[in-house]
Each structure stands twice: as C-alpha cells, then as structure tokens.
Amino acid sequence: MRLSRLPAVAQILLLLLALACARLPLLGQAVSPAPNSEMDPHRLWTFSTDQQKAEEDLDRTEGRVTSQETFARLGFDGSYLPYLEIENRSVTVDATTGRTTELTYSIDPGGQKALTQVVREEKQDLGAGTTKTVHTTLVPDATGRLHMLRRETERSRQTTPQARETETMVLTAPRNGGMATRSRVEGRESRRDEHTVEFRDSTLLPDGRGGWQVSEIHEGVIRENGATSTKDERILHPDARGTLVVVQRVVTEDSQRTSGERLQTVETYAAAEGVSGENNLQLQRRVTTITSPRSDGSQLVEEQVEQRNPDSPAEGLQLARKKTDIIIPGVGTAGRLDDTMNYGGNQIISIDTRKNGSAAVHVDTSRSH
Numbered sequence: 022m023r024l025s026r027l028p029a030v031a032q033i034l035l036l037l038l039a040l041a042c043a044r045l046p047l048l049g050q051a052v053s054p055a056p057n058s059e060m061d062p063h064r065l066w067t068f069s070t071d072q073q074k075a076e077e078d079l080d081r082t083e084g085r086v087t088s089q090e091t092f093a094r095l096g097f098d099g100s101y102l103p104y105l106e107i108e109n110r111s112v113t114v115d116a117t118t119g120r121t122t123e124l125t126y127s128i129d130p131g132g133q134k135a136l137t138q139v140v141r142e143e144k145q146d147l148g149a150g151t152t153k154t155v156h157t158t159l160v161p162d163a164t165g166r167l168h169m170l171r172r173e174t175e176r177s178r179q180t181t182p183q184a185r186e187t188e189t190m191v192l193t194a195p196r197n198g199g200m201a202t203r204s205r206v207e208g209r210e211s212r213r214d215e216h217t218v219e220f221r222d223s224t225l226l227p228d229g230r231g232g233w234q235v236s237e238i239h240e241g242v243i244r245e246n247g248a249t250s251t252k253d254e255r256i257l258h259p260d261a262r263g264t265l266v267v268v269q270r271v272v273t274e275d276s277q278r279t280s281g282e283r284l285q286t287v288e289t290y291a292a293a294e295g296v297s298g299e300n301n302l303q304l305q306r307r308v309t310t311i312t313s314p315r316s317d318g319s320q321l322v323e324e325q326v327e328q329r330n331p332d333s334p335a336e337g338l339q340l341a342r343k344k345t346d347i348i349i350p351g352v353g354t355a356g357r358l359d360d361t362m363n364y365g366g367n368q369i370i371s372i373d374t375r376k377n378g379s380a381a382v383h384v385d386t387s388r389s390h
Contacts, residue, residue: 085111089108090108092107105126110123114143121143125140137161138158139167140158149179151178153174153175154174156174157172158170174189184211187206189208204225216244217245219240219243220239220241222238241255266299269291281314283311285311288307290303290305306328320348321345322346327339
C-alpha cells in the first residue's frame with residue numbers, strides 16, 4: 022500500500038496507525054484501498070470490504086416530517102450501488118396524538134424497490150400523567166398485502182410523584198401464518214430519594230390455563246453521585262421448580278470527568294452452565310468505553326472488550342477487542358481502527374478511514390487541550 026496515492030486521507034491514516042502502534046503490535050497484512058478513491062461530498066472512502074454509505078433527505082411541510090435514508094455498497098467499479106432505503110413520516114394528529122410511520126425498501130441491482138417492512142407508532146397523551154403508545158410492525162406477503170408481525174400496546178401512568186407504572190401487551194404473529202403468541206411486561210420505576218431510582222420489569226407469558234406466569238424479571242437500582250451514575254441490574258429466570266433465581270447481573274457505570282471525557286464501564290456477571298444463584302455469578306465480560314472531546318470539535322471513542330474464553334474459563338478475562346472511532350459531529354465516523362483478538366492470541370486488524378465532504382477532513386488524535 023502506497024500512502025502517496027492517498028493524499029486526502031493520509032493524515033487520518035497515519036494518525037490511526039500511530040495510535041495502533043502505541044497500543045498494539047501490528048501484523049504485516051496486505052491492505053488495498055478501494056478503487057476510484059477520489060472524493061466528492063457523497064463519497065465514503067474505506068479499506069473495509071463491507072463498505073457502505075448513507076444519505077438522508079429531510080422535507081418539512083405543514084407539521085409533517087419526511088426523512089429518507091439510502092444505504093449503498095461500493096461496487097467493483099468504484100461506484101455506489103443502493104441496496105436499502107428507509108423512509109420516515111411523522112404527523113401530528115391532534116393536540117394529544119402523534120403518529121410516525123417507517124417504511125423499509127430493499128433495492129435490487131437493477132434499481133427496483135420492494136417494500137419489506139412497515140413500522141407504525143401512535144402515541145397519545147391521555148391526561149393525568151397517563152400515556153398510551155401502540156407500536157405495530159407489518160410485513161408484506163408474496164402478493165404485497167401487509168400482515169401484522171408484532172404489536173406492542175403500552176400504557177404508562179404516573180401513580181405518585183415518585184413512581185411510574187407501565188404495562189405493555191405484546192402480540193406476535195409468525196411471518197408464515199399460524200397461531201399468534203402473547204406476552205405482557207409489567208414495569209415499575211420509583212424514586213427512593215434525590216439520587217436513587219429503583220426499577221423492576223416483569224415479563225409474563227400465558228400459563229395455558231387462562232392466567233399468566235413470570236418468565237423473566239429485570240430489577241435493580243440506579244444511583245447518581247455527582248458526575249457518576251451507576252446502574253446495578255439483576256436478571257432472574259424461573260428454575261425447573263418454578264423458583265425465580267438470579268442468572269445474570271449487569272453493572273453499568275457512567276462518569277463525566279473534569280477534562281470533558283466520558284467513561285463508561287459495563288460488567289456482566291453470569292454463572293457457569295448448569296449453575297444458578299447470585300452467589301455463583303462470575304465476571305464474564307467487561308466493556309470499557311472512553312469518549313474524549315477534541316480541540317477541533319470531533320470526538321475520539323475508544324472501546325475495549327474483555328471476556329472469558331469459553332474453552333478456558335478459569336483463565337479469567339482476556340482482551341478480545343480494541344476499537345477506536347473518530348467521530349465528527351454532523352459528519353459521522355471519520356476513521357476507525359479495529360483490532361480483534363481471537364482466543365489463540367492472534368490479532369485481526371482492520372483500518373477504516375473515511376472522508377465526508379469535498380474538502381479533506383483533518384482529525385487531531387490528541388485529547389482536548
């Protein structure tokens with residue numbers, strides 16, 4: 022690969038490579054740039070094999086908002102071939118009701134569009150702190166006629182100044198017809214004090230006798246301490262005797278540093294297969310994300326994933342992935358360095374540098390000064 026052929030992205034690439042060298046040893050891999058890498062305002066330059074881009078158009082008229090997003094892959098000749106289109110429509114029905122519709126189309130190589138999914142959502146303010154939301158997903162059959170795939174009806178009400186309850190009825194129907202299935206989700210969120218919120222969401226399924234039985238519970242507490250927020254969540258499932266037992270625990274901590282950096286750590290605890298109970302949970306996975314503001318207005322998002330090797334769980338957490346994104350507000354991802362480790366200790370490195378706009382994007386990889 023000759024960097025002299027890529028003046029528009031050379032700075033981003035060199036900075037990403039420097040960042041990689043500082044954090045991990047690079048393996049000698051042949052990486053070929055995409056053909057026809059000259060840029061225009063709607064081009065996306067990348068090293069990756071799954072190259073794609075998105076364009077969005079907005080049209081606002083008389084309270085109705087229509088957005089259209091088109092996704093395209095880079096073809097062998099260097100041109101982009103659209104393969105997916107998503108259209109969103111939003112309208113205010115009246116003073117208390119709003120409705121949105123999302124239509125998804127597939128696009129074949131000849132440019133012909135075919136509707137593949139419709140998602141409708143209607144939200145209504147019923148007053149007295151109560152809202153009702155109906156979310157419906159429809160798919161077409163071979164004749165083009167739409168059939169319901171899933172419907173969620175949610176009713177949420179403020180029971181006290183400190184508590185809110187939500188009940189969601191879910192109806193699902195298979196694409197090929199057959200019996201629809203139902204489930205119900207009961208949720209409650211209450212504020213214990215100024216810095217603490219407790220929550221509990223129970224998923225119930227029909228018991229076959231006209232009643233309901235609990236199949237899963239998510240419960241926990243969210244604590245706020247200045248610039249730090251911690252969410253401690255337990256997930257419970259019924260065992261063979263129907264007793265609810267803890268099968269997983271997820272602890273998420275978000276903190277905002279004085280430098281402007283945001284640090285998020287998500288730790289997932291679970292028991293070995295065939296074992297249950299909160300005392301048997303072990304740390305299985307940790308995801309650490311640092312979002313750093315840049316002096317040029319962009320952001321550096323660094324993500325590190327550690328997890329146990331399922332074949333050697335006693336070895337503890339091992340580094341599985343390190344990913345770095347450079348995000349420019351209003352533009353998107355300007356560059357990516359993705360280093361994935363397999364359990365044999367080998368590194369799989371992919372570098373994705375992008376430029377949006379007719380002028381070169383300059384990204385400073387140092388943290389905010």
